[in-house]
Amino acid sequence: MKANITILYNGQTEEAFNFYRSIFGGDFGRLSRMSEIPDAPPMPEDQANKILFMDLPIGDNLLMGMDCPASMPPVNVGNNFMVTIDTASEEENTRLYNKLGEGGEIKIQLGHQFWGAFFGMVTDKFGITWMLSYVNQEQS
Template identity: 45%
Template sequence: MRALNPYLNFNGTTEEAFNHYKSVFGGEFQMVMRYKDIPKGEVMDGCVDMQDQEIPKEEENYIMHISLMIGDSALMGCDVPSAMGKVNFGNSVSISFSAESREDADRVFAGLSEGGKIMMPMGDMFWGAYFGMATDKFGIDWMVSFDKNYQ
């Protein structure tokens, strides 16, 4: 099966962000791994490569990997340890969510934009979709749409 799964990196707020996303989208965490659970001497793939480096005590509970199932897709993420530098948020990545109805689009948009910034409120677009854009309180850009022609 082919899948496209967004992977989000945070500076210590992964758990808070993913609990928020779970409250918006529902779904269940398929996996939650913390840095303190890594066996000594292991090399980690994906988010970071920390071979020969110790995780600082205050970062042991940081999320090494988390996966939230949303329908048939997974939203994944991790906290980047300070030894790997800081995550710099920007506008180079957006996550597009296709809702099942206008009501679903409104609910998800309201949840994602709460505490964030609305860039384009939900509305009917010339291409036939009901669409809006927001940056959530964690700095992630979201596009929410409902298009009855693509359901």
Template identity: 45%
Template structure:
């Protein structure tokens, strides 16, 4: 079966965001590529050449990837259209992930036991990315 990975666009702070995600989830970056190191980007503004063209962080069996949006592309907008869902392997891990991701952000639904047999909560992190943290008690 195909694998679905997540690719996030940021307005110049991808490196900061991914260092934050690395501090939450652990692991090492698979790739960190700047525009200045990529063919065809020589004509970009010098300030844009330092930005990230691609970064990849493995999380579980998937890869969280990202890029900085540069001109002439339209800026990234954040909203309610997408949430990243994280399934924790324990109740303790769910609380840690939720609290770490919420640091500097906003819990929109506090982590709590739900009627469907899970510990579940939602938040928006300090970079505007929405997350759902879940731990199923019945698995």
């Protein structure tokens, strides 16, 4: 199991990550834009170019970021992060998702996602948002 941090921005993800890369070095692992969402409804160009997901390896960890979609209220600096847990199996992912969701709020239902992960997102009863992800490395 591995824990990483995901930071949510109000449209500054790419700028922030270029800044972090200038400090920590390295290359971006993945970079996806909102326009790459399968079957997404038409969206203005400024929204289509927003970051859906990007990551920057820092040592053995990942700093991950994304822009807040226009359909959601803007994020507030200070509570604009999520803890991401990469699990070793779908079973472990399901167990953690269910336990963390007890008394909390489901944000994204646990299931197989278009990017290849078995993924779900919950906010626990203490207000911390968790993204739980399993990717079968043998199939990816």
